[in-house]
Amino acid sequence: AQSVTQLGSHVSVSEGALVLLRCNYSSSVPPYLFWYVQYPNQGLQLLLKYTTGATLVKGINGFEAEFKKSETSFHLTKPSAHMSDAAEYFCAVSVWGNAGKSTFGDGTTLTVKP
Amino acid sequence: DGGITQSPKYLFRKEGQNVTLSCEQNLNHDAMYWYRQDPGQGLRLIYYSQIVNDFQKGDIAEGYSVSREKKESFPLTVTSAQKNPTAFYLCASRMTGSATNEKLFFGSGTQLSVL
Numbered sequence: 001a002q003s004v005t006q007l008g009s010h011v012s013v014s015e016g017a018l019v020l021l022r023c024n025y026s027s028s029v030p031p032y033l034f035w036y037v038q039y040p041n042q043g044l045q046l047l048l049k050y051t052t053g054a055t056l057v058k059g060i061n062g063f064e065a066e067f068k069k070s071e072t073s074f075h076l077t078k079p080s081a082h083m084s085d086a087a088e089y090f091c092a093v094s095v096w097g098n099a100g101k102s103t104f105g106d107g108t109t110l111t112v113k114p
Numbered sequence: 115d116g117g118i119t120q121s122p123k124y125l126f127r128k129e130g131q132n133v134t135l136s137c138e139q140n141l142n143h144d145a146m147y148w149y150r151q152d153p154g155q156g157l158r159l160i161y162y163s164q165i166v167n168d169f170q171k172g173d174i175a176e177g178y179s180v181s182r183e184k185k186e187s188f189p190l191t192v193t194s195a196q197k198n199p200t201a202f203y204l205c206a207s208r209m210t211g212s213a214t215n216e217k218l219f220f221g222s223g224t225q226l227s228v229l
Contacts, residue, residue: 017225032216043220100145100208
């Protein structure tokens with residue numbers, strides 16, 4: 001079984017400040033890890049993913065995440081927040097051979113203050 | 115443009131009524147999924163299908179039904195047995211076959227409310 005915990009349901013940063021959204025996972029086999037973003041009343045859009053290979057993954061809109069196996073973490077970062085980054089962010093985990101079924105965290109709402 | 119189309123965007127259900135949410139994709143994806151999203155919670159899997167004419171229950175299938183008669187279409191019926199249907203419903207799809215395909219493409223969702 002796999003699970004995801006997102007630490008902090010709400011995160012607020014000032015425009016231009018560092019964004020850090022935390023995600024810890026649990027999986028009995030090597031995981032695939034994802035970050036998705038959701039704007040109000042819309043579906044989810046993939047920001048980035050880790051499947052194999054390089055543990056530092058770069059995504060769209062300047063976001064990146066690092067897979068740390070020893071810490072079972074996959075935190076999302078962005079050096080400088082922009083007003084357009086305000087949205088809800090979901091961390092998700094899946095494993096190979098599980099029919100692509102992803103388990104999602106409860107989400108973190110990011111607010112960006114001017 | 116390729117993508118996933120969900121309709122309607124808003125839907126209202128009367129007590130005792132069955133309603134059907136549409137999901138169509140032109141991405142030529144093999145697998146399709148239905149998720150339910152409640153405020154402050156993550157997405158929960160209702161049903162999924164990896165191939166035409168075959169589907170499996172997810173974590174919260176009770177009160178829901180699906181069909182997969184065509185590769186492009188995966189409609190979800192919310193039956194009268196679902197006592198708390200108010201939620202945002204998301205359809206997703208993905209290509210199968212390799213680790214690089216382990217990502218989901220989502221539609222824009224349907225908000226279902228009870229009258």
